[in-house]
Every structure is written in C-alpha cells, then in structure tokens.
Amino acid sequence: MEPVSGRPRRRRADGAGGRERSGAPVPATALIAKFLTQPPATPEEWRARAGKLFPPNPALEPLRDVAVAAALLVDREYQPASEILRKLYDEGARTPIDEGLPVLLAWTLLETGRYQEAAGLLRFNPVPPPEGFTAHAAFYFPRLYYLRGLAAERAASRGKRARRTTCSCSSPAPIRSPGEKRQRPNKRK
DSSP states (O other), X not given: OOOTTSOOXXXXXXXXXXXXXXXXXXXXXXXXXXXXXXXXOOHHHHHHHHHHHSOSOGGGHHHHHHHHHHHHHHTTOHXXXXXXXXXXHHHTOOOTTGGGHHHHHHHHHHHTTXXXXXXXXXXXXXXXXXXXXXXXGGGTTTHHHHHHHHHHHHHTSSHHHHHHHHHXXXXXXXXXXXXXXXXXXXXXO
C-alpha cells in the first residue's frame, strides 16, 4: 500500500523494515501490549492466557515470562510475579526489560516483605540500552526512586526523611499506582 503522499515506500537496506527504532521486533512489543490489555485474572489464568497467545517456542519463554510478570504487577499479585522475575534474574535471560529487571524484582520483594534483599537491587540506576529506552521503561522509571525511599523507610536505615527526599526527586507528579500515596513535605510555619 502506498503512503498518503503518493511516493512509494523505500525498503531499508539493513532489512530492519519490520523492527522498531529501538531494535526490538514489532511483534514482541505488540504481543505484550495485547496481552496486558486483557481483564484482570488469577496468576494461573494469566499463565494460561500466555500459553495461548505466545507460540510454543523455547526462545520466546523469557518474553512470555515478562508478559505474565508485568500482568501480575499490574494486578498487584506480587508473590507470583516475584517468582517469575527471580527466575529471569537468576538465569540472566535476555528479555525486553533487561535494564529494569532488578527494579521490578525489588518492587515485588518490597511488597512481599523482603526489604534487605530489595535494597541491594536498588543500589544502582539501570543503564539504558544503546538503542534507547524500551516501551517497558514505564514499569521501572521513575518508580525506582519511590522504591528506594520505601526500602529506606522499611529498613529503618534512614527513616521517613529519606523516603520524602527520594520520592520528591522522581518528579513533581510521579507515575504511581493508585495504592501509592504521594509524599508531601512538612511545611514549617
């Protein structure tokens, strides 16, 4: 099909016509997006849906696991998401969220009460890939700053002051889930 301007489309010499600018295949991002638009479900149902949507291919297993973990995070099913993310993290599996995998795992660890383990994962900032941020960056950035403050508060190493400082550094209106309350600094008169 010709574009609206009437000029024929040019094919890219590198053969990447079916890829996004980030270098990730379009079908992978589209499959995850389609998967995440489904209504909330139990962890078992999410796994069953992933089995139907993603073709049975061992190479796609990390992609399928990322999609299920993301769906479980959105549904606030932190323990099952933690198990999947821990497996991906320990195996060093190549996933679309490689740079943010420690942050997502730390999120689930904090929500399941494993504060010390989470704090170790939040020490470093994720380094974006050379291609730039992926479509999955919204899952871990700016949440990283919120989680650092939460870890400090829960571990009682620096208390509420640390949380207020790190939460205020994320942005004036950080992306947050409805369960997270915005921290407001105390105003002195």
